[in-house]
Amino acid sequence: MVSMLECIRRIPTILHTIIDRREDTLAPLWERYGKVWADVDELVLIGSGTSNTATLTARYLAERASGRRVTATPPNEFLHSLTVRNSRALHVFVSQTGTSIVARQALQLANKQGLMTAAWSEAPTTPMARDAGAFLNLHCGQEEYPMRTIGYSASVLSLLLLGLELGRRRGVVPTSQYEAYIAQARAAANHLPKVIDRAMGWLDAWRRPMLRSSCLAFYGSDSLYGVALEAAVKVWETPQIAAIGYELEEGIHGPNYGFNHNHCVIVLNAGGVDQGKAIALSRYMRLEKGNGFLVGLGAEAPEDLAFEPQGGAFCCLEFAAVVQVLAFRLALDQGRDLYAPHDNSVMESYFRSHS
Numbered sequence: 001m002v003s004m005l006e007c008i009r010r011i012p013t014i015l016h017t018i019i020d021r022r023e024d025t026l027a028p029l030w031e032r033y034g035k036v037w038a039d040v041d042e043l044v045l046i047g048s049g050t051s052n053t054a055t056l057t058a059r060y061l062a063e064r065a066s067g068r069r070v071t072a073t074p075p076n077e078f079l080h081s082l083t084v085r086n087s088r089a090l091h092v093f094v095s096q097t098g099t100s101i102v103a104r105q106a107l108q109l110a111n112k113q114g115l116m117t118a119a120w121s122e123a124p125t126t127p128m129a130r131d132a133g134a135f136l137n138l139h140c141g142q143e144e145y146p147m148r149t150i151g152y153s154a155s156v157l158s159l160l161l162l163g164l165e166l167g168r169r170r171g172v173v174p175t176s177q178y179e180a181y182i183a184q185a186r187a188a189a190n191h192l193p194k195v196i197d198r199a200m201g202w203l204d205a206w207r208r209p210m211l212r213s214s215c216l217a218f219y220g221s222d223s224l225y226g227v228a229l230e231a232a233v234k235v236w237e238t239p240q241i242a243a244i245g246y247e248l249e250e251g252i253h254g255p256n257y258g259f260n261h262n263h264c265v266i267v268l269n270a271g272g273v274d275q276g277k278a279i280a281l282s283r284y285m286r287l288e289k290g291n292g293f294l295v296g297l298g299a300e301a302p303e304d305l306a307f308e309p310q311g312g313a314f315c316c317l318e319f320a321a322v323v324q325v326l327a328f329r330l331a332l333d334q335g336r337d338l339y340a341p342h343d344n345s346v347m348e349s350y351f352r353s354h355s
Contacts, residue, residue: 001144001339002144003338004144004145004147004149004238004328004331004338005325005328007143007144007145007149007150008149008150008196008321008324008325008328009193009196010150011149011150011153011154011189011192011321012189012190012192012193014139014140014141014150014153014154015153015154015157015185015188015189015192015317016186016189017139018138018139018154018157018158018161019157019161019182019185019186019189021137021139022161022165025136025137025139025158026136026161026162026165028118028134028135028136029090029118029134029136029162031134032118032133032134033090033116033133033134036116037169038170039088040068040088040089040090040116040166041068041069041086041088041089042068042069042070042071042086042088042089042090043062043063043066043068043069043070043071043089043090043092043162043163043166044071044072044073044078044086044089044090044091044092045058045059045062045070045071045072045073045092045094045159046072046073046074046075046078046091046092046093046094046103046106046107047074047075047093047094047095047100047103047155048074048075048076048095048100048102048103048353049100049148049233049353050096050148050151050152050155050230050233051094051095051096051100051103051151051155052072052074053152053226053227053229053230053233054094054151054152054155054156054159054226054230055072055094055155055159055226056072056225056226056229057156057223057225057226057227057229057230057316057320058155058156058159058160058163058223058226058316059071059072059159059226060222060223061160061163061164061223061313061314062159062160062162062163062164063163064163064313065160065163065164065166065167065172065173065181066163066164066166066167066170066172067167067170067172068166068170070163071089075093075100075102075103075105075106075107076102076106078106078109078110079102079105079106079109085110085113085115087114087115089115089116090116090117090118091107091110091115091116091117091118092117092118092119092120092159092162093106093107093110093117093118093119093120093128093132094119094120094155094159095119095120095121095126095128096121096122096138096140096143096148096151096154096155097121097122097126097354098119098121098122098123098126098127098128098129099126099127099128099354099355100128100353100354101352101353101354101355102353103128104127104128104131107119107128107131107132108131111131111132111133116133117131117132117133117134118132118133118134118135118136119131119132119134119135119136120136120137120138120155120158120159121135121136121137121138122137122138122140122141122142122143122151123137124137136158136162138151138154138155138158139154140154145338146237146342147234147237147238147327149234149324149328152230152320152324153317153320153321153324156226156316156317156320157185157314157317160185160313160314161185164178164181164182181312181313181314184311184312184313184314185311185314185317187310187311187312187314188309188310188311188312188314188315188317188318189311189317190310191309191310191311191318192317192318192321194307195307195318195321195322196321196325198305198307199305199321199322199325199326199329200325200329202305203325203326203329203330203333205302206293206303207329207330207333209264209290209291210241210264210266210326210330211239211241211330211333211334212262213241213262213263213264213291214242214262214263215241215242215243215244215262215263215264216231216232216235216241216242216243216244216263216264216265216266217232217243217244217245217246217251217255217259217263217264217265217266218231218232218235218243218244218245218246218265218266218267218268218323219245219246219247219248219251219265219266219267219268219278219281220245220246220247220248220267220268220269220319221247221248221249221272221273221274221278222270222272223315223316224268224269224270224316224319225245225246225247225248226316227268227316227319227320227323228245228246228247228268229245230245230320230323231243231245231266231268231323231326231327232244232245233245234323234324234326234327235323235326235327235330238327238328238330238331238336238338239327239330239331239334239336240331240336241330248267248274248277248278248281249274249277251281252277252281256281256284259285259289260289261289261290261291262291263285263289263291264285264291264292264293265281265282265285265289265291265292265293266292266293266294266295266326267279267281267282267292267293267294267295268295268296268319268322268323269282269294269295269296269297269298270296270297270309270315270316270319271296271297271298275297275298278294278298279294279298279300282294282304283300283301286301286303293305295307295319295322296309296319297309305322
């Protein structure tokens with residue numbers, strides 16, 4: 001059988017495919033909404049679970065590149081809580097399998113209200129792909145594990161390229177800058193094999209403090225906030241260790257007062273305005289609680305995973321590889337059989353998220 005690590009190692013090739021086929025992928029969108037595209041003033045990104053964390057990761061660069069507001073919201077909120085809808089927004093639904101129940105209901109509501117809709121999915125035959133105004137292919141294929149790694153990275157890159165293409169068509173992103181962005185995306189994909197190997201080596205040495213912890217807390221700023229949220233999802237569902245993700249600044253407004261040596265804090269740092277806080281938080285947890293790690297730039301201790309991102313604005317894809325490897329490796333080292341069938345029949349007798 002294919003291991004989860006092999007799935008993670010397939011991601012660079014899939015990312016290059018997404019980059020290479022971006023124009024064909026987005027063609028259905030222009031064909032369906034090309035006549036009104038100039039009027040689009042917002043992208044509303046909607047997804048559940050890993051699709052939700054993907055939208056939260058991609059929204060920052062998608063907004064900067066497109067020059068349009070980008071909003072990310074879970075489908076349940078869109079369906080039941082949000083009452084003001086933007087008729088000039090493109091509503092982008094993300095579901096790898098296209099079977100998320102509430103996401104489908106939200107898509108059907110958007111269609112009923114005459115809103116512009118598109119769906120990113122793994123195939124044109126998925127339910128959401130059939131329902132949407134335009135189908136956009138994630139090019140990830142069917143993934144062997146329900147703990148999505150390929151799907152997350154493919155969704156993030158696809159949404160980033162959507163924002164970038166919108167910016168190019170609006171004249172916000174000149175050709176030279178557009179080409180520079182594409183080069184950064186390719187650089188991130190090319191760097192992933194080295195990042196994966198570095199992460200595996202790091203966990204050889206430092207996985208035990210993580211496995212002994214009662215909770216893992218991931219911190220990140222900007223797009224790395226979304227990666228931190230995705231890390232929490234992956235760690236809770238794969239090694240089944242309690243985990244949570246925080247935006248860096250918000251995470252030092254209360255949770256920090258409750259940390260003890262049983263809590264492992266992993267700070268994701270790509271530089272920027274919050275680098276000082278990222279280093280300080282990891283240092284505090286390492287020196288005072290004996291359980292803190294920094295990943296990325298500014299590493300200063302043997303416990304840290306030092307690497308220099310190569311993907312520029314697309315560096316979130318590199319950090320995603322680290323947390324994907326971390327989730328896999330902790331599950332493996334604590335003895336979970338990832339090859340065993342996932343029998344969710346008891347839980348699904350109470351509730352179902354997909355159909």
